[in-house]
Amino acid sequence: MKKTALKEQKFESPREKDLLSHLVSTSLKYKLWIALLLLINFVGMYAYYRQVKYGLVVTAMRDYTSWGIYISNFVFFVAISLVGSLFSSILKLNKNEWSRPLIRISEIIAVAAIICASVIIIIDMGRPDRFFYVIKYLRIQSPIIWDVIIISTYLVISILLLYISVLPDIALCRDHLTDIPKWKKKLYRITAINWSNHPKQIEKLKKVSKILAIAVLPVAFAIHTVTSWLFATTWRPGWDSTNLGPYFVSGAFMAGAAVIIFAMYIIRKQLKLKAYITEIHFEKMGRLLVLLSLVYLYFNINEYLGPAFKMVGVEGEHITELFVGSYAPMYWFVQLGGLIFPIIFLLFRYMRKPLPLAIISMFVILGAWFKRFLIVIPSLQHPYLPIQNVDESYLHYNPTWEEWAITISSFASLLLIITILIKLFPVIPLKEAKIESETIVEHNILKNEES
Amino acid sequence: MDDKNFNTDSRRKFLKKLSTGSLIAMSGLGLYSCKNSSDKKTTLLTQEGKLVQVSNSEIEEMEHHGVSPKEAREGIPGQKFVMVVDLAKCKNAKKCINACDKHHNLTPDRPYIKVLEMKDNKKSSPYWMPKKCFHCDNPPCVKVCPVGATYKRTDGIVLIDNERCIGCRFCMAACPYSARVFNWGTPPNESSNISYSPETSVPSKIGTVAKCDFCPDMLRKGKLPHCIPACPNGVIYFGNELDDTVTNGEETVRLSTILREKAGYRYMEELGTKPRVYYLPPVDRLFPFKKDTQENNEL
Numbered sequence: 001m002k003k004t005a006l007k008e009q010k011f012e013s014p015r016e017k018d019l020l021s022h023l024v025s026t027s028l029k030y031k032l033w034i035a036l037l038l039l040i041n042f043v044g045m046y047a048y049y050r051q052v053k054y055g056l057v058v059t060a061m062r063d064y065t066s067w068g069i070y071i072s073n074f075v076f077f078v079a080i081s082l083v084g085s086l087f088s089s090i091l092k093l094n095k096n097e098w099s100r101p102l103i104r105i106s107e108i109i110a111v112a113a114i115i116c117a118s119v120i121i122i123i124d125m126g127r128p129d130r131f132f133y134v135i136k137y138l139r140i141q142s143p144i145i146w147d148v149i150i151i152s153t154y155l156v157i158s159i160l161l162l163y164i165s166v167l168p169d170i171a172l173c174r175d176h177l178t179d180i181p182k183w184k185k186k187l188y189r190i191t192a193i194n195w196s197n198h199p200k201q202i203e204k205l206k207k208v209s210k211i212l213a214i215a216v217l218p219v220a221f222a223i224h225t226v227t228s229w230l231f232a233t234t235w236r237p238g239w240d241s242t243n244l245g246p247y248f249v250s251g252a253f254m255a256g257a258a259v260i261i262f263a264m265y266i267i268r269k270q271l272k273l274k275a276y277i278t279e280i281h282f283e284k285m286g287r288l289l290v291l292l293s294l295v296y297l298y299f300n301i302n303e304y305l306g307p308a309f310k311m312v313g314v315e316g317e318h319i320t321e322l323f324v325g326s327y328a329p330m331y332w333f334v335q336l337g338g339l340i341f342p343i344i345f346l347l348f349r350y351m352r353k354p355l356p357l358a359i360i361s362m363f364v365i366l367g368a369w370f371k372r373f374l375i376v377i378p379s380l381q382h383p384y385l386p387i388q389n390v391d392e393s394y395l396h397y398n399p400t401w402e403e404w405a406i407t408i409s410s411f412a413s414l415l416l417i418i419t420i421l422i423k424l425f426p427v428i429p430l431k432e433a434k435i436e437s438e439t440i441v442e443h444n445i446l447k448n449e450e451s
Numbered sequence: 452m453d454d455k456n457f458n459t460d461s462r463r464k465f466l467k468k469l470s471t472g473s474l475i476a477m478s479g480l481g482l483y484s485c486k487n488s489s490d491k492k493t494t495l496l497t498q499e500g501k502l503v504q505v506s507n508s509e510i511e512e513m514e515h516h517g518v519s520p521k522e523a524r525e526g527i528p529g530q531k532f533v534m535v536v537d538l539a540k541c542k543n544a545k546k547c548i549n550a551c552d553k554h555h556n557l558t559p560d561r562p563y564i565k566v567l568e569m570k571d572n573k574k575s576s577p578y579w580m581p582k583k584c585f586h587c588d589n590p591p592c593v594k595v596c597p598v599g600a601t602y603k604r605t606d607g608i609v610l611i612d613n614e615r616c617i618g619c620r621f622c623m624a625a626c627p628y629s630a631r632v633f634n635w636g637t638p639p640n641e642s643s644n645i646s647y648s649p650e651t652s653v654p655s656k657i658g659t660v661a662k663c664d665f666c667p668d669m670l671r672k673g674k675l676p677h678c679i680p681a682c683p684n685g686v687i688y689f690g691n692e693l694d695d696t697v698t699n700g701e702e703t704v705r706l707s708t709i710l711r712e713k714a715g716y717r718y719m720e721e722l723g724t725k726p727r728v729y730y731l732p733p734v735d736r737l738f739p740f741k742k743d744t745q746e747n748n749e750l
């Protein structure tokens with residue numbers, strides 16, 4: 001797009017201008033950002049090409065550490081996808097009006113994360129060429145099949161939730177945006193499916209959105225509970241726990257809230273949406289993050305106290321390894337830096353301002369990622385029977401460059417999907433927000449102008 | 452062993468065996484000629500090393516390892532295989548590992564059998580524990596497999612179909628005994644043109660799981676799994692639970708008697724996996740415990 005685009009495009013209101021201008025004009029920064037993400041993805045693809053060619057031997061996984069960062073990264077992505085349900089369902093059904101401008105961001109993140117999670121799990125397969133055997137020879141008794149079913153269900157519901165939330169705005173884009181390329185016009189025309197803001201349509205949309213908001217809730221809980229069962233159905237130390245379901249779900253909500261805060265900060269800055277994603281939103285999200293972290297802390301204590309008190313066999317070895325052994329630095333970084341300190345800091349009002357909150361959220365996100373590493377890998381290194389007479393490489397797990405490249409490119413893909421969706425569709429609801437939270441926004445526009 | 456099935460060696464069976472032995476000769480010497488014309492004769496090498504002429508019409512096209520995929524999933528009728536490992540006799544000679552590696556075409560870095568140095572507590576003496584797949588009756592690996600690539604047969608054996616395995620490695624995470632290995636890279640024999648059967652586990656395939664299979668191809672022939680005759684000390688007993696007999700190739704004993712008298716146990720009974728491998732405690736040992744001495748290593 002040319003720089004003149006903005007001048008040619010006329011907006012009906014300042015609000016439309018604020019929320020739609022980034023759909024019309026493309027900055028150099030945006031292009032560079034996309035190029036960077038694509039570049040990372042190409043490196044990841046090359047790493048995956050090597051993995052397909054030579055087998056999983058290019059990874060650091062071996063017979064004992066048979067799952068590595070692919071699986072922990074998969075769990076992480078499933079975790080952050082839960083944030084969609086937090087906003088579209090929990091906050092919405094509880095009539096938290098303030099959260100409305102954030103619903104779409106959360107749904108976009110949820111859809112992107114769940115797509116990435118599905119891809120990562122295929123990357124982890126030793127025989128991706130046999131992917132369809134999962135359908136051909138399906139065994140419903142296997143927790144993996146439960147996971148496949150629930151993830152695909154959640155993917156469909158998340159896409160629907162995103163779509164119905166954005167539908168009226170697509171129609172608005174179709175009607176109001178004139179200075180856009182033909183393919184974009186066509187895209188809006190097709191995806192708007194003849195939406196005309198007819199009262200009947202609106203009524204139907206509200207009904208569907210309510211049904212989905214309720215339907216997504218059990219699915220969201222199930223998706224991460226079932227993922228926890230991939231571990232809890234085995235005898236490994238640290239996994240053989242009845243606490244694992246709620247532990248995973250609560251951790252996921254915490255990580256998801258942190259991801260949303262971080263995304264809010266970036267989007268607000270890049271798209272100049274200070275009047276729409278306000279300090280009040282950060283304040284509220286900060287409080288929500290404390291609440292979710294406290295719940296997670298509770299399940300953390302549950303998860304570790306019992307085994308640490310009893311110190312039985314391999315379970316005790318596993319705990320020792322985490323608390324004072326070779327995983328101790330990572331463990332304490334995760335527990336202190338990613339959980340305890342954020343809770344303490346966030347108790348102070350100043351820390352709930354956008355920048356400090358975004359920084360704290362980044363630590364929470366990092367902690368959440370490494371926490372999943374600590375859940376998956378050390379457990380596998382403490383089998384019941386001793387590990388003897390094996391090659392040195394079987395004893396440790398230090399991910400190879402291929403694994404890091406693929407993992408980093410999964411993040412690049414996540415950001416790519418999010419960026420493209422934000423670029424194509426308005427990220428803050430145009431109509432809805434205007435009606436529902438008009439006062440709060442206008443108040444903030446005034447406030448921002450003053451300051 | 453249940454010998455009933457194997458004593459009535461028919462002519463057909465003889466030829467089948469003959470062709471098994473001569474498979475290598477056929478492919479190696481290029482003597483495998485057209486088998487459709489009944490007049491032609493093929494020279495075959497018998498197991499005893501003699502060359503014999505056999506009419507082509509007598510030669511059946513051999514499925515290299517005997518059974519159909521369906522039979523390989525069902526198991527050998529009338530059998531319930533069971534293994535007893537006498538820990539009092541093991542001196543870590545590693546002959547079982549070598550025999551297993553050889554017949555399953557394995558590289559030494561990822562054997563199906565491991566001989567572990569065990570020590571139950573600080574004060575008790577260490578002992579060697581040969582460990583293979585326990586072929587559990589309540590197998591955690593089979594329960595978690597999303598595609599039924601690993602399965603339990605009527606004869607008690609747990610097998611892997613590496614033509615179905617998707618390489619998710621959930622079974623490896625689920626197995627509490629670390630019995631399973633993975634083909635992380637290209638296995639050495641993957642490109643060989645032996646036709647695959649889950650009963651032989653050969654050839655291994657990249658990106659799939661493998662483990663001890665109790666050598667069902669040998670069992671079908673009425674022979675013991677490779678590791679058992681290879682053991683110089685007769686550590687491993689094998690047999691049919693329904694017959695209540697187990698043998699180590701030299702000595703045949705009653706399963707119930709030996710388990711009762713020698714206080715046989717299964718490893719980690721408390722997990723409820725119901726292994727088909729029993730251990731006899733390392734008491735009254737034949738050999739003193741020696742850690743990887745020259746004698747042991749030269750093998």
